[in-house]
Amino acid sequence: MKQMIGAIALVVPDYDEAIAYYTGKLGFDLIEDTHLGGNKRWVLVAPKGSTETRLLLAKADGDSQQAAIGNQTGGRVFLFLHTDDFDRDHQAMLGAGVTFLEAPHQEAYGKVAVFRDPFGNKWDLIERIES
Structure with a gap:
């Protein structure tokens, strides 16, 4: 049996700001940016050369998530x-x-x-x- 952690959710204040930082400053690849309806998106980034674990950039929704950023x-x-x-x-x-x-x-x-x-x-x- 093989298992792996596919993604880790990272709560961020804004999708585009987070994409700009992780791809622009850290040089990560944008793996996926899918609009899910409303204000939700499925945004995955990963370091260059990474083949398994991704970061899921999750826009904060509500006060408790904002506080966790x-x-x-x-x-x-x-x-x-x-x-x-x-x-x-x-x-x-x-x-x-x-x-x-x-x-x-x-x-x-x-x-x-x-x-x-x-x-x-x-x-x-x-x-x-x-x-």
Whole structure:
């Protein structure tokens, strides 16, 4: 048996603003943008070269969802973007205006730095050490 996580819902304030950030600043691919009627859309983005897990950009609907934007994990790092070349991607992201909360540093598992998307979510950019 094989299972995988196909998508992770990320609550955002606006579809187009989120698409612009993830595709423009992070270089993700827009996998799907399907209008579902009313103000709802099915929007999937994924890092270049990713073949499994996607981010489902879900526009907040109502006060409780608005309140969750940027705090879906209670202030902890939420998402982990793995790369095969930390320095290349870190420089590209800095050049695109991505906000890093710390300088890159080495951990037992690899090179890492935390960044924040414009919605308040914390991410790790990681180049894992090959084991």
